[in-house]
Every structure is written in structure tokens, then in C-alpha cells.
Amino acid sequence: MSKEEGGSAVKGPGAEPTLGTDPFEDTLRRLREAFHSGCTRPAAFRAEQLQALGRFLQENKQLLHDALAQDLHKSAFDSDISELIICQNEINLALKNLQAWMKDTPASTNLFTKLDSAFVRKEPFGLVLIIAPWNYPINLTLVPLVGALAAGNCVVLKPSEISQGTEKVLAEVLPRYLDQSCFAVVLGGPEETGQLLKHKFDYIFFTGSPRVGKIVMTAAAKHLTPVTLELGGKNPCYVDDDCDPQIVANRVAWFRYFNAGQTCVAPDYLLCSPEMQERLLPALQSAITRFYGDDPQSSPNLGRIINQKQFQRLRALLGCGRMAIGGQSDECDRYIAPTVLVDVQETEPVMQEEIFGPILPIMNVQGMDEAIEFINRREKPLALYAFSNSSQVVNQMLERTSSGSFGGNDGFIYMTLPSLPLGGVGHSGMGRYHGKFTFDTFSHHRACLLCPAGLEELNNIRYPPYSHSMQELVRWALGSHSCTLL
């Protein structure tokens, strides 16, 4: 494996004006050639890449902490548990399981194929594009990368230009750790990304908004490129009357205000009865004070909004309904206080778009049925939460709704389990990843059957012309599956 010095990423035409030349062409060609040479196929190569990725995380911990603090005011604790450690765990899991995941999976045979070898072989797709967002700029860039590398692909990474501190580290430092004949970081904004998408990739993995997801899928369709789209939506959080308000408040508040609410799986809005709301409000205030102190703006544990554009958008949402908790903001600091809104109308902007900020509106419903009806009128969300002491209520919510994933009596803690797939449904996305699911996402599962070159007599019954008894025999043999439990 060769390590090149410098490791500068390919910049889009925003940096230097060019006349009609495609800035990505050379890079993509180089990566394709490397793939065709077969260098990413051996397990040893892939393991080396993964180990190098691990070293990148370990050796640049401070640099990454600083970048995340710069971009999103993430505390070291938050950076560790939601970004760095998650990535490291995924790398460890992939390294531990690489050989097992790469193995051919045997398949059961029928009477016709008893003497054959039937199996599914995992193959890399080839040249893979990963487009990452800004809210968890390390996690949501590197976790897909782990799977793409483990599966033996060559990878083009397009980190978000919005999380500038992290983008810099990924562009300048990461390539030094990986084999640059098989890996490249490309930079740019929407225009450059559009240009990039005109090229043919063998797989595209996109995390971002549904609006851009459509653009990505449309571009992919031109080349029949398969995609995984990790999108978003408004994640409902139903709070039953039968619960402990303080416990619920702790859990909802922590998951809502983590990363200043800029989390695709955060509870977006609450659904509860007016009575429950009365009990929740003081409990929420109590949780917020416990977590962030009396002056949340001075707490090291509360994040900031990524940029002015998002800040302004969120500040406008503060005007919806009535502020029950919080509501303060500071433009210079891109700070928005942990906020709870009540008396919100469905038609107001805060209930029309994904909030993606530290604002929690409460919608009143009279019980579970109304909540379910409310939820099902809307697009399928990425996550759905239900809090109740009654497991029956939780199960009903699960049964009668659909969402990417579901959490009963807690927030998105399930994301820390790589044995659970993370992905959306409907407008919240298609495909899934984490753990082995990432490896499978970036692999083509090729059906293989190896038959003996001889033993032709056995095949005679299938060749015309046919006697009636032959036909019966064939029909019977086709239908006799020895093992139907797949």
C-alpha cells in the first residue's frame, strides 16, 4: 500500500475558474483503473485501509475535537459518544468480521442441483460516491466509508462544505492515511456536487434532505446507479398519559437538544394530551436546567447552530405558537436556547418542515388513536417514539404506524446498536446501514452455481423431444425443495 504525501483533495471550479474542463474526470478515471486492477479485492488490503482509518481517528483526536467544536460547539463528550467512538466501534466491528462477511454464503439446492455448489458471493460494486452532511460530519462520513472500504470498493468522499472545520481535516489529513489510488476526497458546494453527479458511479450513498435526495436519485437513474438515501422528516414523539413525566422529560430533552437539535433522528415534535402537557412542562424545564444550568448559553454541553442561514430559519420558527420554555437566541453566537413551544397550529411553519434545531413543539391529541391518525396523515418519518408505562400502548403505536426506526420509551439510543439497521422509508429514505448492513449495502450479492462439467446423462431428461413421463419427472424434481427455511 502506498501512502502519498500532501493529500490535497480535488477542488471544484469554485476555487479556480476553468473553461469547460471537468475537475473530477482524472480522479474518477484513476480510481476506476485502480478498481479494475483488482487491488481492493484482497482482504488484507481492505483490513489495512480500515486499520489506517482507525489510526486517523486516534492520531487526530484533538484536531477532530477542535474541528467539531468549531463547527458545532460540540463538547468533547458529545464528540466522543456521537462521532469518534461510533466510528471506532464500526471500524473494530468491520475488522473483526471482515473475513466472515466476505465469505461466500452457501445456498440450499433442489433435486436438479444436488451435485452442484450454490452460493452467494459478495462483490464490491466498484466506484462508490459518499455524500455526507454537516450535522455529524465525522460519523455520517466515516461510518458509510467503513462499509464501502470493507466491501472492497474505491471511494469518492464528498464531505459537507458547510461544516468547514471538519471538511478541512477530512480533505487534508484523511487521505494521508488511505491508499490514494483507491480513495479521494472531493470538495465543493451544490454546483460542484451537481457536476460530480453527472458522472457514472457504481453506487451512491447520500445523507441529507429529501429535496436533494430526489436530485441525487434522478441523477443516479441516468446511469442506473443504485442508491442509499438517508433522508429526514418530522419524527413524532407520542407521550401517553400513563407515564412518569420527569423520566420522559429527561429522555426527550436529552435527545431533542443533543447537538442543538441538529439530528435527523431527534424527536421533532411531541404529541400528548393537554393534561400531560401540564405535567411535562415543568419536568422539561427541570431537565433542561439540570443538563445545561440556569444559563444554557454558558453551558459547555449545549451545541450551536451550524451557520447563519440555519440560525435565521430557526429563529423565525420561534415565532410559532407560544413559548413555554426558552426562546432566547443570540445571533453572534448562533445560539438558540432549549425551547418548548405550545399552542402550535398544524399549519404553522414549525409543523411544516423538519425543525433540526433545539425547538420542541407540543401538539395536543386526545389519546393514542388521535395520535396515530395524526402521524399517519403525514409522511413516514425516519424515527418514531412512544412513551408509556403500558407496553400495550407502545406496541399499538408500533403496530399501527410506519417509520424508518422506532424507539419505545427512549430516544435514538438504538443507533448505538450496529445489529440494528439504520434507514428510512418513504420520504425519509431508502436502504439501510450500520455494522454488517453497511457491508451488504456496498456489495453486490452475486448468485453462483457451479455444476459438474460431466454427468451429462443426468441432464438428458430436460432436453427435447419430451415423453410424457419425462415431463412428470421434471415437474416433480423442480418442486422438491429440500430446505425451504431460508
Next chain:
Amino acid sequence: MDPFEDTLRRLRETFHAGHTRPAEFRAAQLRGLGHFLQDNKQLLHDALAQDLHKSAFESEVSEVAISQGEVTLALRNLRAWMKDEHVPKNLATQLDSAFIRKEPFGLVLIIAPWNYPLNLTLVPLVGALAAGNCVVLKPSEISKSIEKVLAEELPRYLDQSCFAVVLGGPQETGQLLEHRFDYIFFTGSPRVGKIVMTAAAKHLTPVTLELGGKNPCYVDDNCDPQIVANRVAWFRYFNAGQTCVAPDYLLCSPEMQERLLPALQSAITRFYGNDPQSSPNLGRIINQKQFQRLRALLGCGRVAIGGQSDECDRYIAPTVLVDVQETEPVMQEEIFGPILPIVNVRGVDEAIEFINQREKPLALYAFSNSSQVVRRILAQTSSGGFCGNDGFMHMTLASLPFGGVGASGIGRYHGKFSFDTFSHHRACLLRSPGMEKLNAIRYPPHSPRRLRVLLVAMEARGCSCTLL
């Protein structure tokens, strides 16, 4: 006026009412499908004979029996497939319930082709119904007789509040595709596949595209020419070559070609007699348009075997072409007919290079007495599926996923893979409403000690959860 609006609305309402969720309902639908096949066997055989001149044998093994087999498999495994899949947990979630729940997507559209008009319509349908979806079926208007049976007979066996057949050509299909579906399953050409995926993108609808390409068939010098000729010929000329996974062209050395040609002629004569046009076991081309297209291909290279055609009968003889140039039409498009061009290469390396210069095919075949050669071709190429020393037998195994890669398609199905294709796999974690003290370590303000405890809790358990 949108002719589909009412139908789609009706089906959506039924889905929201939850009718398709219980296992009993889905099993009833599957049994209905089985009865449709059994009650109408003669009708279906006649329709297939009318559309494609399929023999009873071909209709049984490649259409009816395969469909019936899938129905039976789904009925047998329905409850197992529907079950929540519990997954390994870490320390933080030891006391919780973590599982994957399979849910129907909702309203599913299946667009089917004309070459195996029963199989390629009903096998996806089995999976869609088993997974609990409401289904709109759009059979091909080109295989007219089967289209009629599917439109007039099939709905009587299924619950029509959850199932509908819609008819039409490209224009109607385009109109249909403007609507929003929760899943679209398409079998057809790459060109139309792009149109379908582009339409799906407008609604963020996931798709499975079963497309096509030119399936290479490498024949090594080290093999028995007659055995290879039998196998290649049977799979090439089955259904008059109108099979997405048929060997499309041969790659072999000039020496091998010399040995293969008489063997291929021998196989063709054995299967179809001296006058293949009068054999009941040879199919016909689906329509004039395809016939004319294929007849034009007969002009490529040099006809070594066959080459006869009869327009009134839409008959094309089992044909082998040699001295073919890569630039000729027969090597530029998917043949989809009873014509087999042979392209010469000098050995395995050149064959692999030839194959890898082109789009990834739906199927790839390699014939050799040496398993090393077969495995090498497998290792150094990619394709939807692969078979060593035979034709598309891999399709008869419901335990193998059937699908393409690259230009030959996206997604896969057959057996449980169909059920999984038409299901959303929802990650679920159910925790206790109490035991809040355990959660306290994650809440700010934080201490380094807390971080250490949390890390241990989050880490994957030693060996129990790594084997996924």
C-alpha cells in the same frame, strides 16, 4: 381524466385500513393465486402457446411450475418470514427488546414483460402479497393472450380491494408512473428501466429493476464440446432465445469453435429435428417488430448454422453466427432471439478482458473441465448471477437471489428475497419506562469517569453480537 386515480385511491384506503396485515389474509391471497394457476392450467398453456408458441413442457417448467413453487414456498414460510428478527445487544441495551420488524411498504406497482409473462408477473406478485402490500399489476400488452387471462381471470381469485390489474401501452404506463407508489418492481429493458427510476425518484419511491444485457458464455479449450453444445444450445434456444438470462454470445478460441460447430448442429438436430420449424418444442418470436429486428441480425458475420426465417410464422431457425465483428449490431444490442454469435478469443485472459470492457451482464457463463478456470472467470468478472458449466439453472433455486448489477439491474428477488424486497425492515428498540438511574450517566454535565462507563456500555459485546 386520469383512469388510474380511483383504483389507486381505493387500494390505498384498503391498505390504511390494515386489511393486508394479518397473516391469514395474506395466506388466503396466496392460496387464491395457487387456485388461479391450478384452475386455469389449460387456459394458461393455450395463452402461452398463442403468444410465444411455448410447448406444454416449457410452459410447465418455466412458467406454471415456477410460479406454483413460489406460492407454495411463501405459504410454507409466511409466518417465519413475518416474524420479528431479534438482534444481538450491547451492555447498554441488555434489558431491552431489540428487533427488526418487517412491514409492507403500502401500494406496490409491478410492471411485467412479455417473454415469461406468467412467471415474471406472478413471482414478484407472490412476494408483494406475502409481504402484505396492496398491488397494482401492469402486465405486458405485447403478450396479449396472457394479458387477457391476467386481466379477466386473476382478479376473481384475489381480494379486489387490495389488488388491481391495469392495462395499456407505453403511454398509459407513463401516466401510471406519474402517480406515487410505495415500491415499484420493473422487469424490462435498461432503457425503460431508466425511465422508471427517474419517475420513481420524483416520489422517492424505492425500486427493483430487473433489466438485461449481453450475457457472455466463455467456452474453454479444455472441455467436452458435445456436452457444452447441449447445454449452451438448450439454454440459448429455450423460448426461442427470448430469455433475459440466456447465453447471448460465445467466447472461445478458433480451434474450439471448429469443434463446437458440429456439436451445436448435432444438439439442435437432436432437440428440434431436421426441420426445426415443425418441432413442437421450439418457440416463436413474440411479434413482427421483434421478428424484423432479429431477421436483420441474421445478416451479421456469417451464418454457420440455421439462418432460415419465416415472416408469417414469426419463425427464426436456431442459428449460429461466426466471423462476427464487435461493431456489428448483433454484438451491440441484447439479442433476445435464437441467434448465437461466436466471438474468438485466445484464452481466458482475453475473454475476461473482453467481458470487462462491456457493461455488467445479468448472467455470465463459463464452461471448462478445469474448475480453476471456472473460478478464475468468476473471480475476475462481475454479473448479476453466474453459472459454471451450465446455463441459467441458478434461476431455479429459490435460495439464490435473482437480480442484476450495473446496467443489468438493481435489487433482487425469488423466494424469501422477494418477501424482503417488498418489506420495509424497521429497526425497533423497546426500553423500560423506569430504571432511570441507569440512564443518568449519559446526561450532562459530564465527568471523564462517566464517559468511560458509557463507552464500555456502548461497545459491541465480545463474540455474541459479531456474527450477524
